[in-house]
Amino acid sequence: MIKVFTAGGRDASRFGGSWAGLIALLVFCLQLQGYVQAQAPKPQPPATKPDSPSQPTPPGGGGEEPKTDEDDDAAKQPPVDPSETQKGASLEVFLDPNAVAQLDLKKFKEIKSPRGTTPADVTQAKQDAGQLKVMAGDPLVPVDPRVITAVIDDVVAKLTNHKNIEANLDPEGAKPKPEDAKAIQDATQSLLEPIFLARSAKNVQFQTQFNRILAQRLEPVLKNHLIPRIQAMIILAQSGNVDAYKIFLAEIKNPAQTVWVKLWAFRGLTNIKQLTNKLSTSQEMDAAKAISDQLLKNQEWPWPVQFRGLEALATLRQGFLTTAPKTADMAATSFQYLINGDLRKEVRAEAALALGLMQITTVVPKYNVATAAHAAAQLAAEIGDQIAKGFTENKLYAQKLTTMLMGPVLQAFEGRAGLRESGFLNSPLLTNKADVQKYIDAIRPVTKAAIDLVGGPAGQAKARNDELTARVATLKDFLTKNPPASAELFQGGPQLPAPAAAVAGGDQTKAQEKGQPKEKGDPVQADATKGRGKQ
Secondary structure, X not given: OEEEEEXXXXXXXXXXXXXXXXXXXXXXXXXXXXXXXXXOOOOOOOOOOOOOOOOOXXXXXXXXXOOOHHHHHHHHOOOOOHHHHHOOOOEEEEOOHHHHHOOOHHHOOXXXXXXXXXXXXXXXXXXXXXXXXXXXXXXXXXXXXXXXXXXXXXXXHHHHOHHHHHHHXXXXXXXXXXHHHHHHHHHHHHHXXXXXXXXXXXXXXXXXXXXXXXXXXXXXXXXXOHHHHHHHHHHHHHHOOHHHHHHHHHHHHOOOOOHHHHHHHHHHHHHHHHHOOOOOHHHHHHHHHHHHHHHHHOOOOOHHHHHHHHHHHHHHOEOOEOOEOOOOHHHHHHHHHHHOOOOOHHHHHHHHHHHHHOEOOOOOOOOXXXXXXXXXXXXXXXXXXXXXXXXXXXXXXHHHHHHHHXXXXXXXXXXXXXXXXXXXXXXXXXXXXXXXXXXXHHHHHHHHHHHHHHHOOHHHHHHHHHHHHHHHHHHHHHHHHOOOOOOEOOOOOOXXXXXXXXXXHHHHHHHHOOOOOOOOOOOOOOOOXXXXXXX
């Protein structure tokens, strides 16, 4: 069982009180927040000074800006109580039966290190660990496979040591020694540090040797207890190791593997592509197909796992198999995630990006770029609507939602720099660019209004919220009046849902917001009716 408590925009994770068991989600939450913020310029939070970011700097660039009535109103506002940003914060619990089955220590054996435990052995182990860092950070230092193997074996022994695992499973009840409680954390860090040192130093010779041995020694750990298998996959994923490609695919397909290992296997494939770009087209297609199949079969997965899977699809950019272009499997899966109103906005926005970055050719029968663009625009309207309705209760989440509009949603249309033919607007299948341009032109006013709202002074909040609400209404009306020529993504493929007008009155709003976080609460809310978040 994985527990995640979130409050005030911060994400924290624990596994029955354990740091080590839940580092997978802890690191994910931190990286996810950084990823979203990196997509576009960060909206300015409400200023501590009552000055509007839209006001020009006075001539000469110095002195105080002239105050306005709105500034005076904002200045009179009491300081924001941090607890106000934590309203509705909840404990979200993800239950993975596979993870539960991997908790019984009696089912797993420790993997011993060949190194002894005498004082001389302990001293040698410390020397080897220090030498490993030197080798990683300096391309001029000869690489010693013996040292690499010895250090990794020591780490494997610490990761699978039952005393260390117990110290993390029940740190309060067992009252472990401090060194036992930190052993798994320190062991993990001791292999992550050389990875980052070598990458920073562009030490290819070390990376080649280290990654090869790493894959060999860590693969058996993926069949051990839940905590060491998650830690092992984190290390492999961060290595961006081509040698681990087959391992990643095997664990993604493994029906008995916990989803938290699969999450990091997804990330591992993303890192291989981004850091090395050494995968062949056939390898990229095989990996994308494996991810697509898993996402399609497991739409009740915890949302962080879904996000990482779609992130990998966006990075691999493969929308179909050359042996089966008529089904365009990866594009179809991403589209189904995009239009699924039961899923979180973060997941759907990443699905839009994946769809926008995929390289689709004419071998896919009657592929409709405008249909995908319409679906992404519909998501933008829903995000804008949620920002407007939830801004007062949860400003931090409104900011996160705004970064989705500025980042993955707009990038789905415009693509990413350096990626050829990425983005709906740059698709070679477009015969008339205006068919897609009209959608992004309709989205931009909503995006601007959202930025103005989350970045504006408190005194202008109501007016700017009203403006955003009006812009969203205009976008929704535009989408209703400008449907794509075909509801099908491609011939025989998934289709856009029926028009929302078929749902009456207030039920329509409920239907559009189904499965989304309660506006009053934190973005991470459990959905008791779905497997994504059983409490």
